[in-house]
Amino acid sequence: MIAVLKHGTTPQQTEHLVNWLKNMNIDVHISEGKEITVLGLIGDTSRVDIELLNSLEIVSSVKRVSEPFKQANRKFHPNDTVVEVGNVRIGGGHFAMIAGPCSVESMDQIIEVATAVKESGADILRGGAFKPRTSPYAFQGLKDEGIRLLLEAKKATGLPIITEIMNIRSLDLFNDVDIIQVGARNMQNFDLLQELGKTNKPILLKRGLANTIQELLMSAEYIMSEGNENIILCERGIRTYETCTRNTLDLSAVPVLHDLTHLPVVVDPSHATGRSALVPSMAAAAAAAGADGIMVEVHNNPSCAFCDGAQSLTPAQFDEVNRRVRRIREVIV
Amino acid sequence: MIAVLKHGTTPQQTEHLVNWLKNMNIDVHISEGKEITVLGLIGDTSRVDIELLNSLEIVSSVKRVSEPFKQANRKFHPNDTVVEVGNVRIGGGHFAMIAGPCSVESMDQIIEVATAVKESGADILRGGAFKPRTSPYAFQGLKDEGIRLLLEAKKATGLPIITEIMNIRSLDLFNDVDIIQVGARNMQNFDLLQELGKTNKPILLKRGLANTIQELLMSAEYIMSEGNENIILCERGIRTYETCTRNTLDLSAVPVLHDLTHLPVVVDPSHATGRSALVPSMAAAAAAAGADGIMVEVHNNPSCAFCDGAQSLTPAQFDEVNRRVRRIREVIV
Amino acid sequence: MIAVLKHGTTPQQTEHLVNWLKNMNIDVHISEGKEITVLGLIGDTSRVDIELLNSLEIVSSVKRVSEPFKQANRKFHPNDTVVEVGNVRIGGGHFAMIAGPCSVESMDQIIEVATAVKESGADILRGGAFKPRTSPYAFQGLKDEGIRLLLEAKKATGLPIITEIMNIRSLDLFNDVDIIQVGARNMQNFDLLQELGKTNKPILLKRGLANTIQELLMSAEYIMSEGNENIILCERGIRTYETCTRNTLDLSAVPVLHDLTHLPVVVDPSHATGRSALVPSMAAAAAAAGADGIMVEVHNNPSCAFCDGAQSLTPAQFDEVNRRVRRIREVIV
């Protein structure tokens, strides 16, 4: 960490600051120029509060040279983390296709979709039981019954399942769930993250819709700092001024994350775009960008013409998406 | 709600849709044009899932004519809500100045700041006990001890207190707290909102840093739909590309919210700007914009030169800010 | 276009509005409901000022049903436009790789880069002669001398050339340039667009860094409305809060644009990310998303260790990028 002191800082003030830093086990290398004095902070600066330091009267600016995340940092863990779920592996060259409906609606629906996506080559079944909704008046999911139905679909198809948790008090319901998803709105629900860090479940952590890549890694660090290193990061679109898509899928996050961290990175083009017509090309692009997995919404939609989400593929469309993604995977290496 | 059907929709498809809507107790007024058919949906459309409707094959676009929030809506509740805390009133022409340190640090600190801001005319004491921090390695607040110290400061000064909740499991600790704050990161922690809706405590709900004004009102609606109508909304800056300030304070939200809702609106210029030098002018601007209250950080900073947050005012600065704000309040009516 | 009138609008007011619209050759279909009245506007509504209409006292809201762009609209021109430059075609299944240095620096440099990228399979040579720079003190390009050197490189390699125009007064210098680029900062320099519309030169129009997809198409419409239909659209990243990349590449714009318009769409991953290490994966992703071309910066960097832009590939890296892009092109169809 580099701290630049303001012109006019007295030697006493500098000494005061240096002593304070040394008390935190930080070595300080002082470089005095004519107009500015630069302090180089050496040691475990992840514990230094950059905002606090920046706020001092005598400090002109502060810059991190090393990242504030440690356990998620590729520098200290050069090899890719591979998350294992049943026979499925994600990361380190292993690619997973995650598919299923936005919400679990009924036994028939989830079994039918699960069977269809398995046939097309999906590796993991997704389905929402607890649904975070902007409106208190909208359907909030089948909750524990939804998880029960997902487990039935797992039994019927052998596919591992992933579903979202919204509240630490419902953790017991997730005992047989294979991957617990933390949704975008809860990416900085730190108490939830810490509790999940005490489990050994694989966690899929979605990027918040206004969160930076570094904040995503700090949230992963919250989980890892409690002992759970089975984390999958998920890019699912960020909020911008553009209105043609629900969010703006930030695919550059894939290579950026691969550079910064050893954790696997999956992409959710369904929630990012909000429009099923855009999912095939964005799934292809995510694969080409090097994602370790793709998570898409698939709906069977047989009897009810009005339950099909705008962002869901039909099983036939999913089949084609999966084929194309696999072809791209083969030619990018 | 207006739904525009695509060119080429068959009468059967239209009838199918109309019947589905009627089953939800929505009356439908059909207007057929040469190129487009427009459906006018009459009734309680807050229960209609606009995204789902929009996603139907035959639907070209959907537009809400009425807002999706009801209890927070000024149309159905024209008079300003006045939230009462002890002798303090917020809203309906009553203005409250909320001041105090970012974090409660010690008995001496909180008593000293509380005494100082009371003398300067503050109405309510703020102070963080549970601190949401981006990094798991940063100071997370004194927690229950922090609340205990706040209560001591309340006893010493008579000021009502406000402090942030991060987890519903710690609700018992807030029994004697006057206003419970929901932070920006938890604005869409729906389970937390619903639990708070079951209490009768005044809730200060902060706008999330990437949330729209409508989403803020929908989150208020989550609390109100459970029975608690004592809600204060808080604008505290949104995330933009500008880096001169920590966030971009969206003061237009004040008159927009006053138009849409009867709930009081306060402004937090300290967190919005992240720089104490900007707080005086932004506090003045918030008052001029018609805010029902202002919440600012004040720190005494006596012994430790390095604990003063970049965004905190000294008691003397707060005194001047409070005077200016009161003068502006007098001339804007 | 649909206009919703407010509750309480009098028949006289409605009639007044309808007559005003009829004077603009707009047919109006009135649908009166109990609470709202909906007007359906039929005809060439591209000339109706939606903001003005929306601002009327009696109007609650207005919604476009048809897009405000006409000549760029795929609905009225279903077949892909193919832009031809020498032997190179862009659009309608034809893909072009555009490569070259950020700035033209010297005869040796531009000839060397042009030769290298041609050998690797580039179709078009790019190079900046007029450089828009945030600072007036930064290098602004070799200007007319830069164009002269580009033309030498064209002569030496046979590659068509593309370079940016900043001012309509320098149009004469572009006589022998094959494609004129309009940079992001000039996307809404409407006078420049109109002048370029009077030429028959292919125009590459870059999306402004805070412009919507619809605004990009309206700017294309400015050029087309003057007679020039040889337009290539270019996605080059939009401005968001994320700081890991210079801008956020919005790859969803590719399928969205292909749906809305018949014009070809190319992607510039170099400017979007600002980091050469991210260019290979983002070029691959752009190809997978269906882009009609990719524009990347390549620098030879032989003698001067300090002239290599952060976002430029070496010729060897470009060779690899080009191969991967071509392989992806083969498998996405």
Added chain:
Amino acid sequence: MIAVLKHGTTPQQTEHLVNWLKNMNIDVHISEGKEITVLGLIGDTSRVDIELLNSLEIVSSVKRVSEPFKQANRKFHPNDTVVEVGNVRIGGGHFAMIAGPCSVESMDQIIEVATAVKESGADILRGGAFKPRTSPYAFQGLKDEGIRLLLEAKKATGLPIITEIMNIRSLDLFNDVDIIQVGARNMQNFDLLQELGKTNKPILLKRGLANTIQELLMSAEYIMSEGNENIILCERGIRTYETCTRNTLDLSAVPVLHDLTHLPVVVDPSHATGRSALVPSMAAAAAAAGADGIMVEVHNNPSCAFCDGAQSLTPAQFDEVNRRVRRIREVIV
């Protein structure tokens, strides 16, 4: 400027870089730590290309310690610039109210509005003659006739006038205009800025809707570097994800700019919000934030019910806004 070199940089590489910088008349102060080497660059670093430096293989990061703008910088010009237009002064404690219609429409209209706003206390008359419009099919203003009508209104009322330039070729038409406005879309039309820098006209430079405060100052620097120091900066809202207002008015820009530059700062709440109902409170807030002037749209709207822009005040509303703003001005000092 501080440059941090990567771990592993060789002494030869460091020397190479230092020599290159010294050739640009930059003194370099080297500070070698165990893990990092820090270079302090002393001298006129405004000419150092920070992106280029940042892009070097051996450079880990670069940070400006001093701002890249010089003539606009308050550090080198501590006293406020006061721009004089006729008897009106802006800046240095002098406040100007600028009012008038969005577009000049007719002699009657502009004379009537000008007379009304003068009576209410406006200092300067605004009115659009050249109108930048997103659509080529929308009304583009009365152009030279519009300027002629503005000059008539100036003659009739004695008010100085301000109007927007879109193209350097029309500069001759602005001979008798008092202040030339550069619109948000042209904030980085550098050729236009440089030409205006060669005149001695006061320039009102609007912030682009996705431009940072620093970029605004760099654009002012473009004008000043050609010799014209009569610049008024204008905050008019930035583009964010919020849709309740057309743009998000960034009032924090007022104190930030007052800190960074000596140039006067005015605020345009009409374009920022796009809704006349929000203009009174935002004008009040701008005054309270310390703006040196406010620019609002006022329309007379006598005969035509459909010409009133959504963002325009009536003369009576303007009168009230002006009174409130003046009252706030009195109590903020």
